[in-house]
Amino acid sequence: MVDTRFALYPPYGTDIPNMNDKNGNLETAAHPENLRRVAIDPVSRVEGHGKVTLLLDENDRVHQVRLHIVEFRGFEKFVQGRPYWEAPVMVQRLCGICPVSHHIAASKAMDMIVGATLTPTAEKVRRLMHYGQILQSHALHFFHLSSPDLLFGFDSDVARRNIAGIAAAYPEVAKRGVLLRKFGQEVIRITAGKRIHGTGSIPGGVNKNVSTEERDYLLKDIEQMIAWSRDALVLVRQLFEQNLDLYNNFGRFKTHTLNLVREDGALDLYHGGLRARDMDGNTLFDHYDSRHYWDVIFEDVKPWSYMKFPFLRSLGPERGWYRVGPLSRVTQCDFIPTPLANQARKAFMAFAGGSVAGATMGFHWARMIEMLHAAELIQELLHDPDLQGNDLVSKGQRQERGVGVIEAPRGTLIHHYKVDEHDQIVRCNLIVSTTHNNQAMNEAIRQVARQYLDGRKLTEGLLNHIEVAIRAFDPCLSCATHALGKMPLQVELLDVEGGVLSTLARSADGAFS
Amino acid sequence: MTDTFQLDGATVSFEPCQTVMQAALTAGRYIPHLCYHPEFKPHGSCKLCTIKVGGRTLSACTMPAEAGLQAESNIEELNALRRTLLQMLLVEGNHFCPSCEASGNCQLQATAYELQVMTPHFNQFFPDRPLDGSHPDILLDFNRCILCELCVRASCEMDGKNVFALAGRGITKHLIVNAESGMLRDTDIALEDKAMHVCPVGVILKKGVGFSVPIGARRYDQRPVGAQALDDAPRPAISGSCDACEGKS
Structure with missing residues (x-):
């Protein structure tokens, strides 16, 4: 059974810091030079590696928590020069879990290219x-x-x-x-x-x-x-x-949301317009033409991560991050167009006064x-x-630019291509589901750090709490999601000079040393 | 009355002017090959059809069949050499089968499967070979060229257009387009040309139709390359088409 001691932690609504408060967001410590660094490296990967770093003071209070995705994939670069009809087959190799998402998103973009x-x-x-x-x-x-x-x-x-x-x-x-x-x-x-x-x-x-x-x-x-x-x-x-x-x-936190909805507001994972709502439930935009996503979404770059940080333009990079995926889709659509699932949605939304939906x-x-x-x-x-x-198959007036947006299992997936007169791709931009959730996952593990890490001795169970929070998003962090419980982890406690004070490592076979 | 020779211990009959390759395929015995095509003059360049005769290695596609010949082909020694040749071809170009539209229709890929090539073995060259997409209907992806010259031969001998040629020497040898600009748009190649239909890999492509044949219906999905090659044989030897014949006549 689940360890119920976690129930001792403050209940919903009593200890949720404002993530946009500079002092409370745990993204960047004010004086990192005086803090101990704890690294979980590799936590997992997006078809590669990711890591979590924490900075703690002498009282074991957490000052900084970051989920880094350190992998560089490069598909946006090496698809350049390739013929457009190759993209749906090539880019799906980004992933072995949901390649169909990339296959279809690229195809939808190419539908625009061929005017179909x-x-x-x-x-x-x-x-x-x-x-x-x-x-x-x-x-x-x-x-x-x-x-x-x-x-x-x-x-x-x-x-x-x-x-x-x-x-x-x-x-x-x-x-x-x-x-x-x-x-x-x-x-x-x-x-x-x-x-x-x-x-x-x-x-x-x-x-x-x-x-x-x-x-x-x-x-x-x-x-x-x-x-x-x-x-x-x-x-x-x-x-x-x-x-x-x-x-x-x-790992609870308040967040804005983004998802596709059908014209009538129904859940539709294949096609629809973009809907964004703020953390208080106010609609920021609705049924927005996803083929012009760049008017409402922009990507921020931070020096400590290879993964970009998308944000809603109207709210800016500091406040505009959001969450995508099943939780956003199910809670933000108006209804689900199949009877049993719609009934299940109503039960979910009503459960515990609607609190589970957040x-x-x-x-x-x-x-x-x-x-x-x-x-x-x-x-x-x-x-x-x-x-x-x-x-x-159908074809129409040839176009230069193609955008394909779908709701992949893990969230909104955007493929954007520009094709020249020789039928070769000259530009490609992919915003994958896990990228949308980058900041949201960071917030979740920061919340877990607040709830469970402060002042505690590192244990395997503690490490798994971070995994559980990351795993809830079903990110494409391959180790976290594929080698459950066997994620190779190494946590080092370093002193201010970088000397190793203690180490806890878990190998791929689950053994600790 | 036809003469016979021995191939891997089996008796193979042949007609005058046939090569060992032609006679073997006609008799239902597959010898791996890439640059050989039943409709063109033997070329003898890929060396995949290498056989052993009396301790010597020879190309089956250029070797005239002779009565009493004792030839070996399907032996591990030769198949190991063939695998090495295939591995060198695979690393010398950029052969990314997972996203290649020729996958399933590619003779190089099918032959590698047939001969059980499991790894590239050698370091990849990763050459930089830009595509030529200048023609409105045809794309050239030089990354996959194995220098078999089938397109060169087809364009010259059958189409009478001489669109393709090989340039450079040794490791720098490469396929070129016979136009001052070097671009395919400045040639008179057409979709119905023979040169459009002989590439054993995925260099010469009709635009916009890649992947339109579903998995399961592609050329090598149902029958391996060895069976397909036998389906294509027998073909009549082209009169006067090989040097050996021309020398005899």
């Missing part, structure tokens, strides 16, 4: 591919990666805090996680040609439809997937009921609502005869 208006078959096959991915990615995150934290406790026995431990203690939960993910991967295989890194989506459409045999193959399991998704919602609700104070307060751990609940929505939509799409259509 998608045929019904093309759009529905793409939507099917995308929701298959939402299903598999959310299942992967909840069952494989987060359930050990949630079911065993944040600082439970590290030896069993992994998917193998779940399989031993909760075999049915583990089995459902594996099979839900498998189903989503099968949807991707049928629409994209391969489970990972397929080629189904091309500029102006798709390269195949869904045959009746393929449709029937998926339909035979879809009812089970919907049932298991509903059961997952029951499980996550129970977890919140049992640990309400902990889940409500852990909790960092609420990500898990929102993610399961989206998984149910994906399963329902897949069923709906599979019954649509347009999937068997043969009108797959």
Whole structure:
């Protein structure tokens, strides 16, 4: 069971510092030269490495906490010069977990380049591919990666805090996680040609439809997937009921939000306009044409991180950071256009006086609502005869600039390309979901530092608290999300001169030294 | 009456003027190759079809079939050398199969699979080879060129246009476009030209159609390169097309 001692920490609303207060934000210490530096390096990676650094004074009070993503990917550079039709296949190699996101976002941008208006078959096959991915990615995150934290406790026995431990203690939960993910991967295989890194989506459409045999193959399991998704919602609700104070307060912070919504305000993960709301729920802009995202979003650069810090232009770089992803989408849409998921959303929004909708751990609940929505939509799409259509590709007036925006499993994903008269890409800008959440994740771990680190001796369980906070966002920090409980970590306590006072290291096999 | 020779212990019959390669493919025996094409003069440059005859190594595509010949091809010694040749080709250019539109239709990739090339082994050259996208319908991606000269031969012998050529020597040898500007837009190449359809890799590409064939329906998805090569044979030997024949006649 979850360690309930965390419930002793101040309940919701009593100890939430203003993140925009220079003295309270913990981003930059006033006098770092006099502070001890504690580094968690590597914490994890975005297909690479990330680290957390903390600066503490002699009383172990935290003065600075930073999540650094130190990896440089370079796709924006080496896609330059390549033909535009190659981009959807090339850039999806950014990721092995949700490559379909990049595949489709790039394809949407290239639809603009070739001046296409998608045929019904093309759009529905793409939507099917995308929701298959939402299903598999959310299942992967909840069952494989987060359930050990949630079911065993944040600082439970590290030896069993992994998917193998779940399989031993909760075999049915583990089995459902594996099979839900498998189903989503099968949807991707049928629409994209391969489970990972397929080629189904091309500029102006798709390269195949869904045959009746393929449709029937998926339909035979879809009812089970919907049932298991509903059961997952029951499980996550129970977890919140049992640990309400902990889940409500852990890494909690106030934030602005950004997400796509359909014209009628419904949740739509494939296409829509941008909606931004401030931390008090006031709408900053709504149904904004995402093809002109740069009018409302800009990227800030900070000297201590390779990852940019996007912000809402109207609020500026200091105050304009925001959060994307399932929690923002589910709470900020007006409704979900499938019945079971919409019902689940209402229950979520009403739970504990609506407070969970603002909790960092609420990500898990929102993610399961989206998984149910994906399963329902897949069923709906599979019954649509347009999937068997043969009108797959369209073209129109050639354009120079293309922008593709979708809601990926982890949040809003923006692809932006400029293509020259020789059909070669000359400029590319990608703002990926994890980048949008950069500052938000920093705020979450700063809050965890305030809540759990001040004056405490470093332990493995403490390290995992930082992981749990980062993991709630389901970031593309590969180690944090993929090697759960086995993330190689090294924490060093240094004196002012940089000398090592003590070290705690965890190797990839989970051993401590 | 046809004569015969021995290939890996099997009897292969042949017609006059056939090379070892032509006779072997006609008889249903695959010898790996890249620069050989049944519709063109043998070239003998890629050396992938190297066979052993009496302890000597020879190119099967240029070696005239002779009665009583004792040839070895599918032996580990030669396949190891072929793997090395493929590895050198793969590192010498920029062959990024994961994002290449020729993937699944590429003879180099398919042959590497056939011969079980598991790693590049050598350090990648990562050459800087800008694309030529100047033509409205055709793109040239020089990164993938393996210097087989099939496009050179097709453009010269069949299209009569002489659009392509090789320039430079040794390690600097490279494919060029025969135009003063060096750009494809300044040639008279057309989509229906034979040169558009012979590239064994992914250099000469029709624009805007990449990845339009789904995975599973590409050339080498269903049948490996060895089976495909046998499907393409037998083809009649082009009369007077090889030096050996011309010497005899």
